[in-house]
Amino acid sequence: MFLVDVILSGLILGGIYALIAMGLSLQYGVARIMNLAYGEFTIAASFLAYVMFTVAGVSPILALAVAMPLSFALNWAVYRVLMTPLVRRAKSPGALEVDSILATFGLLFVVQGILLMIFGGSYVSYSYLAVPVQIIGSTVALNRLLAAGLAVAIALALTLFLMRTRIGTAIRAVSVNPAAAPLVGIDTTAYAAFAFGLGGALVAASGVLVSMFFTFNAAMGVVFTMKALIVVIMGGVGNIFGALVAGLILGLAEALTAAFLDGGLTLAVNFALFLGILLIRPTGLFGKAAR
Amino acid sequence: MNAKDWIVPLAILAAAAVLAPLPLVAGSYWMALLVNVLMYAVLATAWALFSGPTHYVSLATAAFFGLGAYTMAFLGEKLPLALVYPVAALIGAVIATIVGLSTLRLSGVYFVIFTFGLAELVRQLVTWAEAKYGGTVGRFVFIDVTQQGIYWMLLGVLVLVLLTGFLIQRSRLGWALKAIGEDETVARHAGIDTTVAKVAVFVISATFMTVVGAIMAPRWTYIDPSIAFNPIISFQVLIMALLGGAARLYGPILGVVPLATLFEILQANFPNSFSILLGLAFLVIVYFVPSGIVGLIDQGRDVLGRAGRRRAHPAE
Amino acid sequence: MQPLLELHGVSKAFGGLRAVDGLTASVRRGEVVGLVGPNGSGKTTALNLITGNLTADSGAILFEGRPIERAAAHRITRAGIARTFQLVRVMPSLTLAENVAVGAMFGARACSPAEAQERALPLLARVGLAARADERARSLTYIDQKRLELARALAAEPQLLLLDEWLAGLNPTELKDGIALIAALAADGMTIVMVEHVMDAIRALCTRCVVMNAGTKIAEGSPAEALSDPAVIKAYLGDDDA
Numbered sequence: 001m002f003l004v005d006v007i008l009s010g011l012i013l014g015g016i017y018a019l020i021a022m023g024l025s026l027q028y029g030v031a032r033i034m035n036l037a038y039g040e041f042t043i044a045a046s047f048l049a050y051v052m053f054t055v056a057g058v059s060p061i062l063a064l065a066v067a068m069p070l071s072f073a074l075n076w077a078v079y080r081v082l083m084t085p086l087v088r089r090a091k092s093p094g095a096l097e098v099d100s101i102l103a104t105f106g107l108l109f110v111v112q113g114i115l116l117m118i119f120g121g122s123y124v125s126y127s128y129l130a131v132p133v134q135i136i137g138s139t140v141a142l143n144r145l146l147a148a149g150l151a152v153a154i155a156l157a158l159t160l161f162l163m164r165t166r167i168g169t170a171i172r173a174v175s176v177n178p179a180a181a182p183l184v185g186i187d188t189t190a191y192a193a194f195a196f197g198l199g200g201a202l203v204a205a206s207g208v209l210v211s212m213f214f215t216f217n218a219a220m221g222v223v224f225t226m227k228a229l230i231v232v233i234m235g236g237v238g239n240i241f242g243a244l245v246a247g248l249i250l251g252l253a254e255a256l257t258a259a260f261l262d263g264g265l266t267l268a269v270n271f272a273l274f275l276g277i278l279l280i281r282p283t284g285l286f287g288k289a290a291r
Numbered sequence: 292m293n294a295k296d297w298i299v300p301l302a303i304l305a306a307a308a309v310l311a312p313l314p315l316v317a318g319s320y321w322m323a324l325l326v327n328v329l330m331y332a333v334l335a336t337a338w339a340l341f342s343g344p345t346h347y348v349s350l351a352t353a354a355f356f357g358l359g360a361y362t363m364a365f366l367g368e369k370l371p372l373a374l375v376y377p378v379a380a381l382i383g384a385v386i387a388t389i390v391g392l393s394t395l396r397l398s399g400v401y402f403v404i405f406t407f408g409l410a411e412l413v414r415q416l417v418t419w420a421e422a423k424y425g426g427t428v429g430r431f432v433f434i435d436v437t438q439q440g441i442y443w444m445l446l447g448v449l450v451l452v453l454l455t456g457f458l459i460q461r462s463r464l465g466w467a468l469k470a471i472g473e474d475e476t477v478a479r480h481a482g483i484d485t486t487v488a489k490v491a492v493f494v495i496s497a498t499f500m501t502v503v504g505a506i507m508a509p510r511w512t513y514i515d516p517s518i519a520f521n522p523i524i525s526f527q528v529l530i531m532a533l534l535g536g537a538a539r540l541y542g543p544i545l546g547v548v549p550l551a552t553l554f555e556i557l558q559a560n561f562p563n564s565f566s567i568l569l570g571l572a573f574l575v576i577v578y579f580v581p582s583g584i585v586g587l588i589d590q591g592r593d594v595l596g597r598a599g600r601r602r603a604h605p606a607e
Numbered sequence: 608m609q610p611l612l613e614l615h616g617v618s619k620a621f622g623g624l625r626a627v628d629g630l631t632a633s634v635r636r637g638e639v640v641g642l643v644g645p646n647g648s649g650k651t652t653a654l655n656l657i658t659g660n661l662t663a664d665s666g667a668i669l670f671e672g673r674p675i676e677r678a679a680a681h682r683i684t685r686a687g688i689a690r691t692f693q694l695v696r697v698m699p700s701l702t703l704a705e706n707v708a709v710g711a712m713f714g715a716r717a718c719s720p721a722e723a724q725e726r727a728l729p730l731l732a733r734v735g736l737a738a739r740a741d742e743r744a745r746s747l748t749y750i751d752q753k754r755l756e757l758a759r760a761l762a763a764e765p766q767l768l769l770l771d772e773w774l775a776g777l778n779p780t781e782l783k784d785g786i787a788l789i790a791a792l793a794a795d796g797m798t799i800v801m802v803e804h805v806m807d808a809i810r811a812l813c814t815r816c817v818v819m820n821a822g823t824k825i826a827e828g829s830p831a832e833a834l835s836d837p838a839v840i841k842a843y844l845g846d847d848d849a
Contacts, residue, residue, distance in 0.1 A: 099577065099581075101348070106577060108570065109569045110571060113564060116563070229404050265415075267415045278397060278405055279394075282396040466708075473698030474696055479660075479684075482681050483709075
């Protein structure tokens with residue numbers, strides 16, 4: 001069944017996109033930093049998994065355990081060192097948005113430049129669990145299925161964490177109203193840094209998962225940043241559920257375009273979908289309507 | 292206009308008159324650098340016409356630049372050359388009107404991301420269309436325009452964009468943009484048709500960018516979408532305008548001259564670490580020169596002014 | 608005589624909340640009308656509907672007999688309605704003179720930038736800010752920003768001036784000056800609608816009061832009549848205490 005194949009691969013892709021976007025949604029929704037260097041961290045994690053697998057034969061699942069804490073620490077430090085001065089000097093939320101876009105844009109080139117110096121511009125991939133499995137009459141590579149499964153597991157764990165723990169509640173409070181959170185004894189900066197780091201852990205997870213089945217190179221970070229931005233903005237900024245729905249829509253749209261239209265148009269369809277949704281709903285599918 | 296009002300236009304023309312004979316003496320290395328500086332000078336000044344007063348950060352520069360370059364690539368050998376530039380300008384204006392009208396409801400980060408996405412969308416579409424219907428990704432531009440010719444045309448456009456900026460600043464339109472940048476709600480309630488003001492200047496700005504693309508295309512002889520719609524163009528223009536200071540007409544040029552030179556040197560000497568250095572330059576500017584060179588000049592003038600007043604009134 | 612401003616069954620809902628619910632009211636030329644009511648009764652929303660900051664879901668708004676309920680904010684200003692904002696809004700990095708000049712340039716009597724600068728100065732003098740014309744608006748105190756906002760609204764040369772809690776947050780001296788300023792405007796024949804919680808000011812200034820609760824008009828009349836209406840007391844104090 002051809003259509004089942006397409007929808008299945010679309011959903012798998014969409015699950016991964018949703019995971020990529022959740023990290024950005026945390027970083028933007030809570031810390032109010034629109035991180036344009038986001039995709040570079042995805043690719044960096046992909047390269048980490050690639051090196052660990054090809055050099056030392058370490059399974060990508062174990063690479064997750066290394067990449068996620070590492071990226072958490074790195075992103076936490078980025079917020080503390082680079083973003084805090086911008087937060088302090090910002091006269092308005094708008095000024096902070098623009099400043100953070102510019103700063104993370106500089107960061108994008110720095111990280112990309114480092115990756116290019118180490119790995120050059122060539123495409124790499126590795127073969128891990130590249131075996132076909134049958135699922136509802138359709139054939140899928142096991143690595144893709146595993147990646148999607150792990151993406152869903154991580155997304156669920158994150159949702160439970162945000163909904164059920166004290167820290168999660170505090171993070172949601174900062175996200176909803178950064179001005180009022182300090183009034184109930186929440187240290188906004190500390191939680192913003194924590195959320196930024198948590199977003200970093202998620203981006204590393206998605207980078208490792210993507211590397212299991214995807215061919216990538218050092219210059220591809222922008223593609224992931226754009227996909228994450230598209231999903232986040234389509235879903236409504238700071239809305240984790242929205243990110244999930246938008247991620248699945250995007251994955252399905254890509255799979256359908258590749259199958260029925262033209263493989264060369266998937267990125268164009270991505271952007272067209274994104275621009276179209278913004279035009280109809282300027283604050284995203286599930287975003288709060290601006291008064 | 293009284294006598295004082297003529298100072299700025301005359302200064303612009305005088306500067307152009309000084310720069311005009313340079314191709315007669317400059318060697319090809321210097322010509323390449325000069326053309327590069329002029330190209331970014333026009334792009335950054337045009338960018339600041341719209342984004343300076345309104346604080347709407349646009350990353351669509353590459354979209355319009357590439358549009359102009361492709362207009363030249365498609366029509367350069369079919370139409371008389373003198374006709375291609377106005378056609379490119381018209382195409383740029385029409386597309387900019389459509390984009391401007393459709394993005395009116397977006398602001399802040401949504402506008403930034405939208406313009407970035409727009410440039411990428413156009414690039415992907417052109418890549419796809421070229422591969423599908425052209426058979427190749429790139430195309431050759433064999434059009435006989437000399438380096439000198441490109442220089443003089445860019446200089447002419449630079450004079451035009453500066454004079455346009457000067458006229459806008461003094462007009463009601465300029466004040467409308469300033470008010471929009473300060474507080475768009477207040478602007479609307481003060482009686483400003485914010486739609487018309489924003490779209491008008493966005494179109495003017497984009498038209499200049501498109502023409503620059505058309506002028507520059509023959510210089511490469513071969514273009515493909517990743518050259519013509521290179522997102523780095525948008526970002527370089529942005530960083531140059533910010534370094535100079537987008538609040539003044541001459542601000543962006545102050546940023547273009549040092550940065551275009553710096554990038555040229557970096558690219559020639561450190562091609563492998565260019566990206567890192569570009570990123571670091573960006574960070575340094577954002578953190579240490581947030582209001583641009585113009586801001587530093589203004590601060591310096593304030594300090595000098597205060598010192599002068601203190602000397603004049605020692606009792607204070 | 609035809610009223611200057613008429614509202615007929617105007618409604619506006621945000622999601623499930625009916626902020627303004629079938630509001631009917633009118634303002635005659637030369638009146639100073641107080642629009643009062645408890646917090647959340649829809650007063651500011653009503654001002655936003657009149658000035659085109661929001662669009663009504665249903666109902667008609669007529670200004671000088673012409674419908675304006677669908678008009679854009681800038682057209683309404685040009686037609687002759689100017690306003691101030693509940694949370695004071697100035698253009699912070701423009702000078703005081705420039706703030707007012709922008710109001711003059713695009714208002715009911717639009718003019719060139721040069722002429723607008725000239726028209727700005729007497730207005731700054733009127734609100735007591737002439738000496739600081741060349742300072743940036745962000746350097747002003749809260750009360751002075753309110754004065755500046757009023758000068759900008761007046762620069763549009765409106766037929767109708769809408770003040771949204773313009774007297775809120777002033778100390779007793781400032782309040783006295785503020786009331787005198789509005790009284791002087793009224794004496795010049797300006798038609799004013801003021802949303803206000805300062806009851807002394809309403810008694811001193813208003814010729815008539817419209818009291819709102821839950822998005823509708825619950826009483827109308829002279830300040831003394833309207834404010835002593837049982838429905839009004841009930842709205843302010845709640846059912847249990849009334």
